[in-house]
Amino acid sequence: MSQELQRILYNLTSLADLGHEVTSEKEFHDRIKSVLYVVMGTFLTNKGAILICEKGSGEFAPVAQKGFAGTDYRKLRTGADIIRTLPKNRPTLFNEKELNTAFAPFPANAASVLTPLWVTDQFIGVFVIGDKFSQEPYTENDLALVSIIATQLAVTLNNYGLFTRLSDQIEENRKLFEDMRRIYHETIQAFAAAIDAKDAYTKNHSHRVAKYSVAIARELGWTEHDLEGIYVAGYLHDVGKLIVSRDVLNKKEILNDKDLRELRSHSILSYTIISKIKFPWRDVLHMIKHHHERVDGRGYPENVPADALSEGVKILTIADSFDAMTSDRPYRNRLSMEETLNELKNCANSQFDGRIVAAFCRVLEKEVRGELPEPNILPHLDQDFDPSVITEMLAAITEELSK
């Protein structure tokens, strides 16, 4: 085979190598470095650089370079106007035109061929290669090959630019979403603080109910998205108490029928207030409206039977009652942990769903045993109980309700 034919075959193989490298799954800078090595190995030069022109600043930044040590690529900016007038994706030889400004950053005679990279009307950057190691001149065939390579390179760099801009946009949107989400949660918490401010005995009640509900729902395998929904429902479930009179909320005596009616209106009032909000989570309004329903159908406001109550509302009901029992109220002091657990057990399958009580007991047992890295219930309790007694009680209730 003649050397000329061998050379053509080698160039064709190099083009195949180039295609392989630009479409590889390597990290972008590794891909471009490989492309530069393909070019340098094809034309037998030890110098080469691929630079992108940054949009806005117009500065040139090297994406890959070799053999141009100490070159100040920023100086290319002064020659950018000349570079832009050169034929698109066509190589220009240093000695071909008066291009001193364009070639200014490179050491004398180091850069032999400069190719402006374009994709349609987008100026992408510059591709520069040095003199051949043999000092032989670049031939017409060499320059035709450079042009093919430059076209492919320009598309690769442009795609990367588009991808990077898209990634930046996604990141910006993500930050915006996080900011909105934070404001959303802070607003909800401000609402809850307003409720708590009205009723001194229920300070932080909404916060605790939200945390307890999340703990139970997580034990039951809820997704992170749904956990956020029940967290919000926990915060807002008592918002209707803003309309209930302070006297009723803080009354130490047994409530009369009128007081009881007013107090019990709070779940419908919460629902009425919150129903204007379109939540991205399922069941929030249902959970708020029915958090005083019972699985035996004797709750309020609508005496809804168990099968019409969602798992979320059954969770919220237990979280709400557990916090009520473990907090001081105007008419009684808080119950001990043992009394509270007995109450939960006794009311399982009448007031509360037995399966959810069991889930609550399981998660509380894990927290008491220190098995959960971030406990949600225990930090809010006065821990004046014997952990071994409580864990035994919890295990027994779980076992009994699991039968």
Place this chain on the structure above:
Amino acid sequence: MTPKNFRVSSKEIGDTAVIYPQGYLNNVTGESLVQECTEHIEKGTKKIVISFSKTELINSIGISMLLSIIEKLLNTGGELCFTDMSKMLKDTFEMLGLTQYITSFDTEAEALNYLKAVSHP
């Protein structure tokens, strides 16, 4: 060892470093060959033998690596020998004109014999 797992080892015989690339010299992992040679050159070694007995394939990326080694060694006035090349490698190096910068031998022993007689200041 698969061809993709390019590795390089070397040994010193007298004032000569013998380098053994193993695997395909066709991607940027070939930089380890340049690195290995550079370390010997920076230690003052002026005679290097590269044995291609375990390198069947070289592409344009590999050629750019070899060119880099040639330039570094020639700049120090050193001498580079290639040995154990397949016919395809030999033809490629000849066609590209690399053989004007290196001396090729069939075996490592022949290259070492030749370099024994070469003296460098």
